[in-house]
Amino acid sequence: xxxxxxxxxxxxxxxxxxxxxxxxxxxxxxxxxxxxxxxxxxxxxxxxxxxxxxxxxxxxxxxxxxxxxxxxxxxxxxxxxxxxxxxxxxxxxxxxxxxxxxxxxxxxxxxxxxxxxxxxxxxxxxxxxxxxxxxxxxxxxxxxxxxxxxxxxxxxxxxxxxxxxxxxxxxxxxxxxxxxxxxxxxxxxxxxxxxxxxxxxxxxxxxxxxxxxxxxxxxxxxxxxxxxx
Amino acid sequence: xxxxxxxxxxxxxxxxxxxxxxxxxxxxxxxxxxxxxxxxxxx
Numbered sequence: 001x002x003x004x005x006x007x008x009x010x011x012x013x014x015x016x017x018x019x020x021x022x023x024x025x026x027x028x029x030x031x032x033x034x035x036x037x038x039x040x041x042x043x044x045x046x047x048x049x050x051x052x053x054x055x056x057x058x059x060x061x062x063x064x065x066x067x068x069x070x071x072x073x074x075x076x077x078x079x080x081x082x083x084x085x086x087x088x089x090x091x092x093x094x095x096x097x098x099x100x101x102x103x104x105x106x107x108x109x110x111x112x113x114x115x116x117x118x119x120x121x122x123x124x125x126x127x128x129x130x131x132x133x134x135x136x137x138x139x140x141x142x143x144x145x146x147x148x149x150x151x152x153x154x155x156x157x158x159x160x161x162x163x164x165x166x167x168x169x170x171x172x173x174x175x176x177x178x179x180x181x182x183x184x185x186x187x188x189x190x191x192x193x194x195x196x197x198x199x200x201x202x203x204x205x206x207x208x209x210x211x212x213x214x215x216x217x218x219x220x221x222x223x224x225x226x227x228x229x
Numbered sequence: 230x231x232x233x234x235x236x237x238x239x240x241x242x243x244x245x246x247x248x249x250x251x252x253x254x255x256x257x258x259x260x261x262x263x264x265x266x267x268x269x270x271x272x
Contacts, residue, residue, distance in 0.1 A: 085247075097235060
């Protein structure tokens with residue numbers, strides 16, 4: 001596993017550098033918004049990666065509820081944390097983009113509100129995992145994750161279901177949607193690099209979670225041995 | 230906030246969050262390895 005992971009990390013760093021260069025210097029400048037539109041190349045891939053992480057969290061949680069194995073619980077914890085990190089990027093870069101374009105930092109429209117709710121759901125998931133004590137924490141967290149994931153498709157569909165301040169979908173949004181091919185090319189490079197960053201962070205966080213559980217088990221064993229003496 | 234300033238701010242914020250999170254993971258790794266070593270020494 002290690003022999004694959006290190007080259008994958010190196011590849012991810014290279015991809016991220018390449019895609020950032022493409023986004024800042026190669027992609028054509030959008031006519032209406034100008035330079036600020038380049039935030040798109042970080043904002044949308046971050047949202048995509050958060051969605052991927054929450055999907056992994058959903059699958060791992062379902063698997064945990066079914067099999068009750070430590071590995072799927074560790075994967076659920078890892079993917080939720082990385083997903084929250086990417087969702088935070090979305091919630092910060094969005095308003096930074098909105099201010100010069102819309103003239104406001106924030107508005108309570110469907111896309112923005114459902115994204116904030118999504119962030120709050122997964123922050124509460126992490127808080128539950130961190131501060132809940134007792135044997136049922138993992139089960140409660142998995143159940144919360146399964147119900148929490150319902151918000152992901154709602155976020156995705158919100159700009160299709162409602163007329164919002166947030167722009168309509170650029171891809172797959174009907175007749176008048178679409179990107180300039182040069183922009184699409186850069187966008188896909190960024191989508192790929194952010195997905196790879198998400199995978200790298202999830203793997204690191206998963207390993208950390210497994211180690212933490214190992215240490216916790218060793219502490220319990222040491223305490224029991226100490227008590228038995 | 231003008232367009233170019235917003236663009237720089239968004240990219241910088243993204244990198245700060247990514248690198249900050251990676252740094253926190255590595256710090257937690259170091260702490261847990263120290264804890265493991267302590268346990269090995271005691272046990």
